[in-house]
Amino acid sequence: MEMNKPRLTAFRWVPIPFQGQVRDLPVRWALEEAGIAYEERLIEDDAHKALPYRALNPFGKVPVFEDTGIVLFESGAIVLHIAEKHGVLLPRDPAARARAQSWLIAAFNTVDPEVMSLGDIDHFAAQEDWAKQRRPQVVRQLTDRLRNVAAQLERHDFLAGEFSIADIMMIAVLRGLRHTSIVSEIPFLREYRDRCESRPAFQRALAAQLAPFARTASAA
Numbered sequence: 001m002e003m004n005k006p007r008l009t010a011f012r013w014v015p016i017p018f019q020g021q022v023r024d025l026p027v028r029w030a031l032e033e034a035g036i037a038y039e040e041r042l043i044e045d046d047a048h049k050a051l052p053y054r055a056l057n058p059f060g061k062v063p064v065f066e067d068t069g070i071v072l073f074e075s076g077a078i079v080l081h082i083a084e085k086h087g088v089l090l091p092r093d094p095a096a097r098a099r100a101q102s103w104l105i106a107a108f109n110t111v112d113p114e115v116m117s118l119g120d121i122d123h124f125a126a127q128e129d130w131a132k133q134r135r136p137q138v139v140r141q142l143t144d145r146l147r148n149v150a151a152q153l154e155r156h157d158f159l160a161g162e163f164s165i166a167d168i169m170m171i172a173v174l175r176g177l178r179h180t181s182i183v184s185e186i187p188f189l190r191e192y193r194d195r196c197e198s199r200p201a202f203q204r205a206l207a208a209q210l211a212p213f214a215r216t217a218s219a220a
């Protein structure tokens, strides 16, 4: 039996718009779904930019996941590791499993870039002329992609049929749109988001991410 708990590195505090959408959330969620206890290491200030931390995550970002001799960065790689190591959160059937992995990568590679573009505009450049000009086109492209995701959800409750790490990552990515009504305006996507976010494991993961932010705010 394994004695050491895996360790997740996350932030002690982030600005309010990003609370509830930091990328340790999908990792916590996968661990909660799988019933795996973990330790957390919270970093503060600019410790993630310093050289020792970059040995763990070359980009100086969270999350990092340490699991008996393995050090992982990138939330997608981490949830894949959890799914494969523990035999959870991926369909057993090889075709369905491959499909789930396509959706996992699609969350990162097809949906997230558009979500990030909009986030950059809305959080960091809202008053700039270039941002005002570009925003409608970004919203259009993003909405098109999201309609493609929603089309899949007309026939299935979850992206790969059964709930999987693809859903965990897609929802984590979609949380970058919480400051807009874009997801709520697409009925199948709204219902999917609500179905996923009402899972008790999601609620526990979200509470775990938010807890240190609240402690830090009340100590300030």
Ligand SMILES: N[C@@H](CCC(=O)N[C@@H](CS)C(=O)NCC(=O)O)C(=O)O
Pocket: 021, 022, 023, 024, 060, 061, 062, 063, 073, 074, 075, 076
């Ligand atoms: N693709 C990465 C993204 C990691 C990432 O961007 N993390 C952000 C928080 S969500 C971060 O650490 N930002 C701090 C910084 O860039 O200084 C993943 O999914 O793990």
